[in-house]
Amino acid sequence: GGVDFEAVELDAPAGATLLLYTDGLVESRLRDVWTGIEMLRERLAATARLTGPDHSPPLEALCDDVLDMLGPGDRDDDIALLAARFDGIAPSDVAYWHLEPEETAPGRARRLARRALSRWGLDDLSDSVELLVSEVVTNAVRYAERPVSLRLLRTDILRCEVGDDAPQLPRQRRARDMDEGGRGLFLVNRLARRWGATRLSTGKVVWFEMPTRVQ
Known part of the structure; x- marks a missing residue:
């Protein structure tokens, strides 16, 4: 109001x-x-x-x-x-990293996510989660000036959160056949159970959730 x-x-x-x-x-x-x-x-x-x-x-x-x-x-x-x-989440079910906003960040994010999923026995999710983590981190480092945060949380679902210091919320758009970009959020929307973006006082967090069992 x-x-x-x-x-x-x-x-x-x-x-x-x-x-x-x-x-x-x-x-x-x-x-x-x-x-x-x-x-x-x-x-x-x-x-x-x-x-x-x-x-x-x-x-x-x-x-x-x-x-x-x-x-x-x-x-x-x-x-x-x-x-x-707030029941809380056990520290063993949380993985958290900071990534410098540079071209190597998406590759490092994929490797970190793969190791966390392997530790949790969720290797079946690895391909999908690595792809979505890569897309979201790529979008974050494109606009971020400070380190990007990556957090994975395991409860009855797997939740991924990517935070950056740019306040603009992402918008999903349909890329044309010849476009080189613009497909990241389309993939997230297709593969994730849910996803969204939350504006914070320090920037924003883009998140997505995956079931811990492959359907």
Whole structure:
């Protein structure tokens, strides 16, 4: 809506809980918003103490407990409440590198990806992933001025993220028969299960996901 906002990046350790809510939860005719936020913090801390430092409270029970802090006359507006928990990814399931923005970067990216996939027992994905990594890294080094990041994450899927310092988001286009370029994102769109691009304060990340089993 044209309202200025600030983008903030925060670390989310494994087991961390993110609680999003509208102001109807913390503001009413009986209390101002900052008093309500402090009450919410105290309620969350008390709930966390009940389960102990090694066990996060179940999300549904946490939301129910938060809503119980509303007393008579507190609900002057509709309330939306969303809770999410970060399970985290084991370090052994993450591979991360920085690549200098030069012509040799795509070849090095292919070799690094191949070694990571072999270590994870995902050799069947190697050909497709190497091709897509090469295409995305090639596009990144074309415009980047600083080192390009390459990250692979293995969960129930394989996710590849390529970050650079150029803010322009890529656009897929259909190359003509005689064009030498313009096919990278077309290949990504055809071979990946999903793909996308996210603008960051430091540039952007282009990502794609592959199933960990060949279909």
